[in-house]
Amino acid sequence: MRRLKRRAFTLIELLVVIAIIAILIGLLLPAVQKVREAAARATCQNNLKQFGLAMHNYATANDSKFPSSRGFNPAGAPAPTTPANVDDKFRCWTHLVLPYIEQDNVARQYEPAKRWSDATANSGGVSNLDVAKTTFKLFACPSSPAARAASNAFAQDSSPGGQPGYPVSIPAANYGIGDYAAVRQVRFRFYRTNNLVAGMPAAITTVPGNITGDSDFVLGGVMQQTVPTPMVANTDGLSNSIMFVEDAGRPNNWRKVTGNPAPTDQGPAAALTDQLGWASPDGGVMSVDGSNADTGATNGNSTPAANPDCVMNCNNDSEPFSFHTGGVNACMADGSVRFLRDSLTAATFAALCTARAGDIVADD
Numbered sequence: 311m312r313r314l315k316r317r318a319f320t321l322i323e324l325l326v327v328i329a330i331i332a333i334l335i336g337l338l339l340p341a342v343q344k345v346r347e348a349a350a351r352a353t354c355q356n357n358l359k360q361f362g363l364a365m366h367n368y369a370t371a372n373d374s375k376f377p378s379s380r381g382f383n384p385a386g387a388p389a390p391t392t393p394a395n396v397d398d399k400f401r402c403w404t405h406l407v408l409p410y411i412e413q414d415n416v417a418r419q420y421e422p423a424k425r426w427s428d429a430t431a432n433s434g435g436v437s438n439l440d441v442a443k444t445t446f447k448l449f450a451c452p453s454s455p456a457a458r459a460a461s462n463a464f465a466q467d468s469s470p471g472g473q474p475g476y477p478v479s480i481p482a483a484n485y486g487i488g489d490y491a492a493v494r495q496v497r498f499r500f501y502r503t504n505n506l507v508a509g510m511p512a513a514i515t516t517v518p519g520n521i522t523g524d525s526d527f528v529l530g531g532v533m534q535q536t537v538p539t540p541m542v543a544n545t546d547g548l549s550n551s552i553m554f555v556e557d558a559g560r561p562n563n564w565r566k567v568t569g570n571p572a573p574t575d576q577g578p579a580a581a582l583t584d585q586l587g588w589a590s591p592d593g594g595v596m597s598v599d600g601s602n603a604d605t606g607a608t609n610g611n612s613t614p615a616a617n618p619d620c621v622m623n624c625n626n627d628s629e630p631f632s633f634h635t636g637g638v639n640a641c642m643a644d645g646s647v648r649f650l651r652d653s654l655t656a657a658t659f660a661a662l663c664t665a666r667a668g669d670i671v672a673d674d
Contacts, residue, residue, distance in 0.1 A: 350452040355647045362645035364410035379492045380591035381536035397469040399591035401426045442589035444486045449588040451489040453633040454558040459581040485587030489558040491596040493531035496663045504656035532643045532665045544665040548644035551665040555640040556632040560585040565606035565625040601625040
């Protein structure tokens with residue numbers, strides 16, 4: 311009985327099969343990446359939701375008041391203490407929410423009567439500086455790069471400067487990732503550069519008296535920088551005011567540069583010196599300046615620009631920035647989370663960031 315020979319695939323047939331598989335993979339890969347990004351964005355939104363809930367739980371336990379965003383002078387704090395209206399950058403709001411995000415064990419290691427960067431070990435052998443180097447999943451957006459540059463040594467000054475004992479030396483280290491920041495205020499120069507002064511509420515056009523000054527109350531966000539803020543004092547409405555927003559990728563400086571429309575990492579040498587992770591008062595709080603739409607440079611102008619500034623995703627140096635396509639996630643003061651599109655106008659974004667200015671949020 312003759313045995314039939316099995317016919318093998320020819321080289322051309324194998325190449326055709328491989329090509330078909332490659333095409334299928336090429337078609338599926340973008341879909342897989344979109345699913346992954348959708349999951350990462352949802353996780354990022356959940357992180358912000360947890361911070362919103364934590365802040366409301368904190369307010370419930372503290373006379374319906376949100377804490378100051380960073381300036382603090384606790385009773386019994388070591389000298390020198392600063393005047394009540396000076397932002398001494400003693401600690402950040404992030405330390406206060408630890409017990410409300412299931413990190414009570416870490417909160418117990420942190421000593422509130424010491425500066426956030428104090429390297430003196432407590433009775434358990436842990437210092438506040440050690441706590442600041444801890445990374446929590448909740449403080450990191452999964453869409454952001456996991457690899458971060460080490461922060462350089464930094465001299466942290468008070469605001470305004472010139473206070474006794476300042477600046478304070480902060481050592482170089484890998485600090486815990488912090489991809490979210492509380493909106494402290496919108497600087498007046500943001501309004502000037504974006505041609506927004508005319509037609510804005512009188513409080514904004516007359517306070518402060520000079521174009522580079524700041525007014526924490528009028529231009530301020532949900533949490534004032536040096537004093538607790540009653541929830542009812544946010545007269546623009548809790549659902550209309552941003553409490554936290556993404557400022558991801560730090561301390562690496564991601565920004566647009568001329569000739570490249572997509573933000574790029576400027577390298578370890580350009581790492582942001584004052585963005586020292588979630589525990590740092592500079593890292594956990596931002597003031598909105600706006601960025602140059604072409605170069606990504608943070609706005610320092612005091613006169614109207616020829617072209618409006620970039621509102622988000624042009625520079626992560628204390629500006630709204632994410633690795634999501636088309637915008638950033640933000641937690642409102644009522645605890646809800648929204649995805650803010652990068653098509654948002656400067657006027658609408660400013661109105662969302664201020665909490666007591668009386669400006670109207672447009673339906674962008």
